[in-house]
Amino acid sequence: MQTSARDDKPLSGKVAVVTGASSGIGAAISRQLAAAGAKVAMAARRENLLKEIQDEISKEGGVALAVKCDVMNRAEVKELIQHTESTLGPVDILVNNAGIWVIRCMKNLHEEEWNQQVDVNIKGVLNCIGAVISGMCERKRGHIVNMSSQNGKTVIPLVGIAVYTGSKFFVEGMSRTLRQEVCKDGVRVTCIQPGEVETPGFARYLMTMEDEQCKQLYTYPRPYQILEPEVIAQAVLYAVTQPEHVAVNEILVQPREAPL
Ligand SMILES: NC(=O)C1=CN([C@@H]2O[C@H](COP(=O)(O)OP(=O)(O)OC[C@H]3O[C@@H](n4cnc5c(N)ncnc54)[C@H](OP(=O)(O)O)[C@@H]3O)[C@@H](O)[C@H]2O)C=CC1
Numbered sequence: 001m002q003t004s005a006r007d008d009k010p011l012s013g014k015v016a017v018v019t020g021a022s023s024g025i026g027a028a029i030s031r032q033l034a035a036a037g038a039k040v041a042m043a044a045r046r047e048n049l050l051k052e053i054q055d056e057i058s059k060e061g062g063v064a065l066a067v068k069c070d071v072m073n074r075a076e077v078k079e080l081i082q083h084t085e086s087t088l089g090p091v092d093i094l095v096n097n098a099g100i101w102v103i104r105c106m107k108n109l110h111e112e113e114w115n116q117q118v119d120v121n122i123k124g125v126l127n128c129i130g131a132v133i134s135g136m137c138e139r140k141r142g143h144i145v146n147m148s149s150q151n152g153k154t155v156i157p158l159v160g161i162a163v164y165t166g167s168k169f170f171v172e173g174m175s176r177t178l179r180q181e182v183c184k185d186g187v188r189v190t191c192i193q194p195g196e197v198e199t200p201g202f203a204r205y206l207m208t209m210e211d212e213q214c215k216q217l218y219t220y221p222r223p224y225q226i227l228e229p230e231v232i233a234q235a236v237l238y239a240v241t242q243p244e245h246v247a248v249n250e251i252l253v254q255p256r257e258a259p260l
């Protein structure tokens with residue numbers, strides 16, 4: 001099958017923006033897209049961590065740009081895209097990876113944390129889409145990859161992640177409708193649905209649980225092998241390196257021992 005770039009650098013000439021790139025899955029995605037030839041703008045709040053990853057990518061011969069950005073702040077997101085486009089060129093790929101979750105039962109009323117999850121996982125995703133979608137449609141090409149979750153695919157028998165699950169259900173529903181809207185404009189929309197992935201976020205949330213009901217359900221480390229961030233990055237790479245007429249719309253990736 002003809003690819004648009006050299007096979008070993010299938011993303012050569014492409015510009016990607018990855019949010020939540022300072023840690024975990026986003027850092028792995030940034031490394032893999034850069035290794036595939038993309039010029040990658042890496043966005044997050046912890047600029048020091050971004051610069052460390054940028055240096056790693058540069059040493060490997062890749063091109064990465066570290067951009068401090070809080071996806072909850074629409075003005076910062078617009079500046080992220082403007083800076084990226086003036087430095088690297090028009091954005092071809094947006095990976096909405098930034099996301100948070102806390103494992104708390106709603107009856108305990110951690111309402112500020114409810115709002116934070118909505119602000120990052122929903123409003124943050126919308127801020128980023130809002131900054132790129134018009135340009136992608138005008139150029140008749142683009143790819144939006146939204147980091148959903150197995151928890152966006154179905155309600156698994158867990159407690160403590162009701163608001164998080166709702167935020168990922170939003171991502172799924174919005175993505176499916178957006179996909180219909182822009183498919184004739186040459187724009188693709190992919191949802192990635194990971195199961196449990198060993199990242200700093202995953203460890204942090206499991207080790208800061210307070211509710212006994214949650215603690216009884218979640219143990220850490222997990223009693224089976226969970227996924228590495230690089231596995232999810234490979235799923236993203238697969239989706240964004242398909243020929244323009246091919247749409248990989250959903251990829252569900254789970255630990256073998258913990259299927260939905
Ligand atoms: N780990 C898992 O088991 C699973 C994770 N996911 C999803 O994968 C994504 C990444 O999670 P994971 O890598 O595990 O988590 P990490 O906590 O390791 O990384 C989260 C990333 O999001 C960034 N982030 C958080 N809030 C903001 C913000 N307001 N603005 C910009 N960036 C922000 C953080 O950067 P900084 O703090 O520097 O801003 C960090 O880079 C999330 O969307 C999560 O829902 C889905 C399924 C499974």
Ligand SMILES: CC(=O)[C@H](N)C(=O)O
Pocket residue numbers: 101148149150151194195196197
């Ligand atoms: C954080 C996640 O989305 C993960 N799928 C989980 O089930 O904990």
